[in-house]
Amino acid sequence: xxxxxxxxxxxxxxxxxxxxxxxxxxxxxxxxxxxxxxxxxxxxxxxxxxxxxxxxxxxxxxxxxxxxxxxxxxxxxxxxxxxxxxxxxxxxxxxxxxxxxxxxxxxxxxxxxxxxxxxxxxxxxxxxxxxxxxxxxxxxxxxxxxxxxxxxxxxxxxxxxxxxxxxxxxxxxxxxxxxxxxxxxxxxxxxxxxxxxxxxxxxxxxxxxxxxxxxxxxxxxxxxxxxxxxxxxxxxxxxxxxxxxxxxxxxxxxxxxxxxxxxxxxxxxxxxxxxxxxxxxxxxxxxxxxxxxxxxxxxxxxxxxxxxxxxxxxxxxxxxxxxxxxxxxxxxxxxxxxxxxxxxxxxxxxxxxxxx
Amino acid sequence: xxxxxxxxxxxxxxxxxxxxxxxxxxxxxxxxxxxxxxxxxxxxxxxxxxxxxxxxxxxxxxxxxxxxxxxxxxxxxxxxxxxxxxxxxxxxxxxxxxxxxxxxxxxxxxxxxxxxxxxxxxxxxxxxxxxxxxxxxxxxxxxxxxxxxxxxxxxxxxxxxxxxxxxxxxxxxxxxxxxxxxxxxxxxxxxxxxxxxxxxxxxxxxxxxxxxxxxxxxxxxxxxxxxxxxxxxxxxxxxxxxxxxxxxxxxxxxxxxxxxxxxxxxxxxxxxxxxxxxxxxxxxxxxxxxxxxxxxxxxxxxxxxxxxxxxxxxxxxxxxxxxxxxxxxxxxxxxxxxxxxxxxxxxxxxxxxxxx
Numbered sequence: 001x002x003x004x005x006x007x008x009x010x011x012x013x014x015x016x017x018x019x020x021x022x023x024x025x026x027x028x029x030x031x032x033x034x035x036x037x038x039x040x041x042x043x044x045x046x047x048x049x050x051x052x053x054x055x056x057x058x059x060x061x062x063x064x065x066x067x068x069x070x071x072x073x074x075x076x077x078x079x080x081x082x083x084x085x086x087x088x089x090x091x092x093x094x095x096x097x098x099x100x101x102x103x104x105x106x107x108x109x110x111x112x113x114x115x116x117x118x119x120x121x122x123x124x125x126x127x128x129x130x131x132x133x134x135x136x137x138x139x140x141x142x143x144x145x146x147x148x149x150x151x152x153x154x155x156x157x158x159x160x161x162x163x164x165x166x167x168x169x170x171x172x173x174x175x176x177x178x179x180x181x182x183x184x185x186x187x188x189x190x191x192x193x194x195x196x197x198x199x200x201x202x203x204x205x206x207x208x209x210x211x212x213x214x215x216x217x218x219x220x221x222x223x224x225x226x227x228x229x230x231x232x233x234x235x236x237x238x239x240x241x242x243x244x245x246x247x248x249x250x251x252x253x254x255x256x257x258x259x260x261x262x263x264x265x266x267x268x269x270x271x272x273x274x275x276x277x278x279x280x281x282x283x284x285x286x287x288x289x290x291x292x293x294x295x296x297x298x299x300x301x302x303x304x305x306x307x308x309x310x311x312x313x314x315x316x317x318x319x320x321x322x323x324x325x326x327x328x329x330x331x332x333x334x335x336x337x338x339x340x341x342x343x344x345x346x347x348x349x350x351x352x353x354x355x356x
Numbered sequence: 357x358x359x360x361x362x363x364x365x366x367x368x369x370x371x372x373x374x375x376x377x378x379x380x381x382x383x384x385x386x387x388x389x390x391x392x393x394x395x396x397x398x399x400x401x402x403x404x405x406x407x408x409x410x411x412x413x414x415x416x417x418x419x420x421x422x423x424x425x426x427x428x429x430x431x432x433x434x435x436x437x438x439x440x441x442x443x444x445x446x447x448x449x450x451x452x453x454x455x456x457x458x459x460x461x462x463x464x465x466x467x468x469x470x471x472x473x474x475x476x477x478x479x480x481x482x483x484x485x486x487x488x489x490x491x492x493x494x495x496x497x498x499x500x501x502x503x504x505x506x507x508x509x510x511x512x513x514x515x516x517x518x519x520x521x522x523x524x525x526x527x528x529x530x531x532x533x534x535x536x537x538x539x540x541x542x543x544x545x546x547x548x549x550x551x552x553x554x555x556x557x558x559x560x561x562x563x564x565x566x567x568x569x570x571x572x573x574x575x576x577x578x579x580x581x582x583x584x585x586x587x588x589x590x591x592x593x594x595x596x597x598x599x600x601x602x603x604x605x606x607x608x609x610x611x612x613x614x615x616x617x618x619x620x621x622x623x624x625x626x627x628x629x630x631x632x633x634x635x636x637x638x639x640x641x642x643x644x645x646x647x648x649x650x651x652x653x654x655x656x657x658x659x660x661x662x663x664x665x666x667x668x669x670x671x672x673x674x675x676x677x678x679x680x681x682x683x684x685x686x687x688x689x690x691x692x693x694x695x696x697x698x699x700x701x702x703x704x705x706x707x708x709x710x711x712x
Contacts, residue, residue, distance in 0.1 A: 018669070298698045311684040311711055313374070313699040316692025317676075328667040329680060331687055336672025342654045343669040355667055 001135055001202070002106040005050050006095035008197075009039055009059040009067065009113035010085055014344050015274045015337075018328035019306070022356050027113040028066045031272060033282050033292075037070055038272070039113045045120055046111070049127060054106075056080055056098060057113070058091050083241050089252040090244040092199075093210050093217055094237075097225035099203045107131050108206065110199040110249075116281055118268025126265050129167050130200035133261050138208065140254070141168065141200040144193025144262040145269045150183035153273060155195035155250060158186075159262045171260035174250050193264055195250065196271075206253075214252050220244045274337050275321045278304050289314075293324070304334075328355055357491055357558070358462040361406050362451035364553075365395055365415040365423065365469035366441055370700050371630045371693075374684035375662070378712050383469040384422045387628055389638050389648075393426055394628070395469045401476055402467070405483060410462075412436055412454060413469070414447050439597050445608040446600040448555075449566050449573055450593075453581035455559045463487050464562065466555040466605075472637055474624025482621050485523050486556035489617050494564065497524065497556040498610070500549025500618045501625045506539035509629060511551035511606060514542075515618045527616035530606050549620055551606065552627075565609050573608075576600045630693050631677045634660050645670075649680070660690075684711055 013026035020026045027039045036044070043055060053075055057067050061081040068076060080094055092110055099106050109127060117123045130141040144157050156175045163170035174195065178186060186192035211218040220240045227236035245252075254260060270280060284290045289297050293307030300317040307324040314322065321337065323330040332340060347355045369382035376382045383395045392400070399411060409431055413423050417437040424432060436450055448466055455462050465483060473479045486497040500513050512531045519526035530551065534542060542548035567574040576596045583592035601608075610616060626636060640646045645653050649663030656673040663680040670678065677693065679686040688696060703711045 018667075296699055296702050298695050298702070299692060311374075313684065313686045313688075313696075315686065315695050315699060316689030317687060318689075320673075320687070322687060324685060328669065329685060330669045330671070331673060331676070331678060332669075333672030333674075336655060339654050339671050340669075343652055343671060346652050346654070352667075 001131075002054065002103050003050050003109070003131060004054040004056065004099050004103070004106045004203075005046055005109040005111055006056045006058060006092065006099075007039065007042055007111050007113045008088065008091055009057050009063065010082060010091065011112075011114060012060075013114065015340060017340055017344055018325045018330050018355070019323055023062070024066070025063070025114075026272070028063070028070060031278060031281060032116065038116070039067070040070055041116065042111060042113050043071055043074070045117060045123065046109070046127070049124055050109070053078070056095050058082065058095055060085060081237075083238050085246075086241065086244050087246045088197075088249040089210070089214060089247045090217060090220075090241065092206065092249050093214075093221045093244075094224065094241070096203050096206050096210075097221045098228060100207065101225055101228045103203070105202055105204045107134055108201055108203050110197075112197045112271075114272060115196070116268075116270040116272055118270070120267070122267035123265070126167075126263050126267060127200065130263050133165055133168050133263075134200045134202055134205070138205045138259055139201070140205060140209065140257055140260045142171065142254070142260065142262050143196050143198040143200075143265045145196050145265050147187055147192065147194050150180060150187050151194065152177055152180050152183050154271075156183075156186050156192040157195050157262055158192050161191060165261055168261040168263045171254075171262050174255045176250075193262060196265060196269060198265075199249070209253050209257050213256050214245065214247065217244055217247075217252070275304055275306075275323065275332070275340075276334060276337050278306065302334075357487075358410065358459050359406050359465070359487060360410040360412065360455050360459070360462045360559075361402055361465040361467055362412045362414060362448065362455075363395065363398055363467050363469045364444065364447055365413050365419065366438060366447065367468075367470060368416075369470065371696060373696055373700055374681045374686050374711070375679055379418070380422070381419070381470075382628070384419070384426060387634060387637060388472065394472070395423070396426055397472065398467060398469050399427055399430070401473060401479065402465070402483070405480055406465070409434070412451050414438060414451055416441060437593075439594050441602075442597065442600050443602045444553075444605040445566070445570060445603045446573060446576075446597065448562065448605050449570075449577045449600075450580065450597070452559050452562050452566075453577045454584060456563065457581055457584045459559070461558055461560045463490055464557055464559050466553075468553045468627075470628060471552070472624075472626040472628055474626070476623070478623035479621070482523075482619050482623060483556065486619050489521055489524050489619075490556045490558055490561070494561045494615055495557070496561060496565065496610070496613055496616045498527065498616065498618050499552050499554040499556075499621045501552050501621050503543055503548065503550050506536060506543050507550065508533055508536050508539050510627075512539075512542050512548040513551050513618055514548050517547060521617055524617040524619045527610075527618050530611045549618060552621060552625060554621075555605070562609075565613050569612050570601065570603065570608050573600055573603075631660055631662075631679065631688070631696075632690060632693050634662065658690075 009027045016026050030037045056078045058080040067079050134141045158172040159169035223240050227233045282290045288302040291305045294311045295305050297314045300314040303320045305322045319334045321332040365383045372382050386393045412434045414436040423435050490497045514528040515525040583589045638646045644658040647661045650667045651661050652669045654671045656670040659676045661678045675690045677688040
């Protein structure tokens with residue numbers, strides 16, 4: 001069966017401020033050393049398996065130019081621009097109807113655009129395994145990540161270790177971000193995996209599930225589908241999409257559907273959730289500093305320093321995150337990384353849009 | 357007797373990097389909140405006592421334009437440009453022969469251009485007291501600062517508490533920067549004051565002393581003096597000055613001369629020796645942060661943050677010095693302030709002149 005992918009690239013990640021901005025969110029940034037952006041890496045990763053013409057990017061209208069620029073080989077009609085963000089269920093539904101229109105039915109992989117994967121061949125193998133299961137009957141497949149520690153920032157998926165199908169397991173239930181105590185319990189049971197937000201299913205299967213669990217969304221998508229390829233396509237999307245219910249695929253479908261399987265992913269996944277991730281994905285020098293740009297460090301260790309042309313001199317520093325951009329500089333204690341959000345809040349309150 | 361002042365402004369202070377540069381040393385920076393530069397404040401401070409035409413600025417040739425710009429009311433001929441730096445004895449000697457040429461004899465106050473004084477009226481009173489003593493006989497007067505703590509970065513002056521003349525005391529000897537143990541001993545004896553580098557004497561007295569203790573310098577100054585006002589003035593300075601012995605007034609004269617008196621200065625003196633001084637001279641906010649520029653602080657305390665237009669966001673920081681300029685940013689732990697010199701050393705070794 002034809003293999004297609006929907007890469008979701010509408011996010012506005014604020015945790016990489018000041019490098020990430022409303023006008024340049026994380027998926028369009030290069031955070032690794034090789035210079036390619038997150039979305040470029042995402043596309044390259046699946047190219048051995050999926051033709052360029054079968055890769056769809058769903059994004060916010062404002063990012064269309066960025067996608068075109070960073071992925072010049074992508075057919076422009078494969079960029080699906082949401083007039084407004086409506087969470088993942090409408091986003092995935094929109095992708096599904098475009099694929100259905102193109103191929104009637106196909107295998108559809110849903111992938112975030114801003115994660116990193118270390119072992120690409122293992123990742124492709126997992127996708128291949130997932131495709132096999134998704135092709136059978138009406139299975140919904142998700143890829144789960146074996147937890148290393150009790151993270152409270154991710155959703156978890158409980159599986160049934162005794163109900164295997166190939167490398168996959170039957171899913172018992174999707175659970176939202178836990179508190180730390182619950183996360184520790186999950187870890188101990190060895191029956192929970194992290195929800196990576198990656199899915200594989202047939203286009204027909206996900207549309208059936210949308211029909212069953214989100215009938216209003218299905219109806220809207222049906223109207224949109226009818227307009228694809230006509231001169232009313234854009235106008236219809238403009239009119240119908242904003243009225244769709246804003247709901248996540250997890251809450252709207254996965255928490256309710258049957259026949260869900262989870263594949264444990266062991267391919268060096270990293271969601272690059274904050275500046276702290278840079279330590280994992282870029283090499284540090286002998287003092288434990290991870291530096292990029294025009295940097296002098298004196299008696300400084302274990303800092304993350306990301307600059308550009310401007311000289312940054314770090315003297316006697318330890319465990320700091322320093323990020324310099326054209327118009328804003330962040331200096332943040334590693335332990336305070338979650339508080340970067342408060343800077344953004346402050347800027348919003350003060351209407352300082354130019355920095356957001 | 358006519359009162360004149362020589363303000364020494366040839367210094368290249370590196371401790372305020374990256375704001376201070378070879379092309380813009382500390383005396384030309386504004387480090388206080390009122391926006392005036394150190395040299396502007398120095399001139400304004402003595403204006404109630406000395407006419408503008410009697411204030412001379414000795415500086416490096418490269419800073420002539422800066423002086424003209426920052427002190428537009430100063431007669432341009434009062435800027436004495438040293439072709440090369442030759443320490444304080446030749447600098448003061450050059451000032452003295454210019455004053456001698458203008459007034460035959462006069463009272464000459466020698467003042468650094470990069471110190472701050474809190475209580476100006478008390479400072480002027482001290483200068484007045486100093487003038488009285490300097491006018492009598494052949495007295496050399498210096499102003500000493502009562503030490504608060506055993507500073508090892510200043511020279512000290514030992515005085516004789518039982519040999520007073522008005523508010524001043526006879527000087528026993530000048531001593532160079534002590535180690536910490538010696539500095540503590542000095543503090544305990546209560547017979548040592550900090551050497552502030554401020555002097556008062558008659559032009560004739562200092563020239564006599566130069567004649568006696570530095571005869572070669574005297575000879576060179578004599579040649580220079582003969583050229584003042586002629587068309588050979590500049591050429592002569594260019595030729596003679598670089599050949600003068602590079603020696604400090606302390607070592608060359610004060611450690612050998614007789615009739616030295618010291619006036620204890622109690623006027624809130626601050627030599628603004630490093631970025632740490634900014635905490636003393638600018639107001640801190642309720643979190644103990646001293647900020648200037650476009651700054652957002654979140655959970656941060658006791659930092660010195662000096663920026664400009666660019667946004668600086670400080671998150672979870674404590675006891676740091678952050679200084680942002682057009683082409684360089686310094687981030688330094690307060691305890692590591694002396695290591696800023698190592699950044700400069702690094703830049704010198706790498707021939708990165710543009711940052712020096």
